[in-house]
Amino acid sequence: xxxxxxxxxxxxxxxxHPLRRIDNLIYYGSMSDKxxxxxQVLSTKKEQDxxxxxxxxxxxxxxxxxxxxxxxxVKKSEKDNLYDAMDIAAIWLERALAGKEK
Numbered sequence: 001x002x003x004x005x006x007x008x009x010x011x012x013x014x015x016x017h018p019l020r021r022i023d024n025l026i027y028y029g030s031m032s033d034k035x036x037x038x039x040q041v042l043s044t045k046k047e048q049d050x051x052x053x054x055x056x057x058x059x060x061x062x063x064x065x066x067x068x069x070x071x072x073x074v075k076k077s078e079k080d081n082l083y084d085a086m087d088i089a090a091i092w093l094e095r096a097l098a099g100k101e102k
Contacts, residue, residue, distance in 0.1 A: 014086065014090065015090050017029050017030065024040055024041040024042075025038060025039070025040050026040075028090075028093060029097075033063065034062065034063060035060060035093060035096040036060075036061055036093075037058065037059065037060055037061070037092060038058075038061055039056055039058050039082075039085050040056065041055075041056055042055040042056065043055040053081055053082040054080060054081065055079075056079050056081070056082055056085035057078050058078070058085050058089055060073070060074045060076070060092045060093070060096055061074065074096070
C-alpha cells in the first residue's frame with residue numbers, strides 16, 4: 001500500500017523523465033535540467049467517450065528563467081496525434097540533454 005502512495009506522489013514518468021499535464025498543456029522533462037518539452041493539444045475529436053488529440057504542437061525549450069519565453073524555444077513542430085508527438089518529444093529531449101543540440 002505504501003508503494004502505491006509513493007508512486008502516486010511521484011507522478012507519471014515516460015522513458016525516465018517526468019510527465020505533467022495542466023489543462024491542454026503537457027510538460028515532459030524536469031525544470032532542473034537544461035531543456036524541457038512543452039506540448040499543447042490544439043484540437044481534439046470525440047472517439048466514443050474520450051477526447052482524442054488530432055493536432056499537437058511540440059516545443060523543445062530551454063529552462064533558463066532569465067530568457068523571454070520566445071527566446072527559450074529551440075525547436076518546434078506539429079503532429080497529428082499524441083503518440084507521434086510523444087515519440088518526437090522523447091527523441092528531442094534525449095538528444096538535447098546529451099548535448100547534441102545547439
